[in-house]
Amino acid sequence: MNVILLGPPGCGKGTQAKRLEMASGLTQLSTGEMLRAAVAAGTEYGKMAKEVIDRGDLVSDDVVVAIIAERLDEADVAGGVILDGFPRNVAQARALDEMLEDKHLKLDTVVELSVDDDALVERITGRYTCDQCGKGYHDKFEQPKVDGVCDSCGGTAFSRRPDDTEETVRNRLSVYYEQTRPVIEYYRSKGVLQTIDGMVDIDDVTQQIKEVLKIH
Numbered sequence: 001m002n003v004i005l006l007g008p009p010g011c012g013k014g015t016q017a018k019r020l021e022m023a024s025g026l027t028q029l030s031t032g033e034m035l036r037a038a039v040a041a042g043t044e045y046g047k048m049a050k051e052v053i054d055r056g057d058l059v060s061d062d063v064v065v066a067i068i069a070e071r072l073d074e075a076d077v078a079g080g081v082i083l084d085g086f087p088r089n090v091a092q093a094r095a096l097d098e099m100l101e102d103k104h105l106k107l108d109t110v111v112e113l114s115v116d117d118d119a120l121v122e123r124i125t126g127r128y129t130c131d132q133c134g135k136g137y138h139d140k141f142e143q144p145k146v147d148g149v150c151d152s153c154g155g156t157a158f159s160r161r162p163d164d165t166e167e168t169v170r171n172r173l174s175v176y177y178e179q180t181r182p183v184i185e186y187y188r189s190k191g192v193l194q195t196i197d198g199m200v201d202i203d204d205v206t207q208q209i210k211e212v213l214k215i216h
């Protein structure tokens with residue numbers, strides 16, 4: 001099964017993709033995470049991408065399409081994928097259609113997480129992760145039980161994404177409304193779109209997605 005999670009920055013795509021990966025055996029493919037790894041490793045892609053990501057703009061379609069195409073050829077994705085953060089405009093959605101056709105793969109479902117716009121800036125600017133295990137926290141919604149110590153691994157160093165500042169988040173949101181929103185209509189017209197409520201409790205969002213995808 002191949003699935004896309006769609007929705008604005010901060011809607012919970014990454015969190016839900018990780019939960020689904022655990023529950024389903026599908027593999028999460030997050031273009032944002034792959035680009036951040038490329039930036040950290042100082043690869044050619046990474047050098048090209050860093051400034052664009054820090055501004056909150058979109059990295060060029062050629063780069064992200066190539067990254068996804070390469071990943072889909074690797075053995076560990078044979079059980080199916082959860083695309084998180086891709087496609088982000090209609091050109092990428094069309095490129096994905098072609099890529100899937102070439103590789104004899106099928107897109108099963110696109111799940112849109114619907115959220116109130118007002119919640120997004122607060123959700124994004126408050127989030128941070130443990131450097132050691134990657135567990136996510138939030139200044140307001142989910143703090144470690146012991147201040148400064150990760151609940152999962154005991155790590156004491158945490159980081160925030162450089163593009164989670166208020167200014168960049170506002171740009172990321174306007175890029176989303178201009179470029180990514182039309183992707184929702186693209187999939188609606190193909191009859192594969194399912195919209196769920198992303199404002200309820202995190203476990204309930206997971207449950208709704210599992211029901212839509214028939215994962216038990």
Ligand code: AMP
Binds near residue numbers: 059060
């Ligand atoms: P994310 O982790 O999905 O919020 O992505 C972080 C940043 O990576 C975005 O603001 C973009 O600069 C870049 N990015 C991630 N996915 C894509 C994509 N599909 N197309 C273009 N840029 C992307």
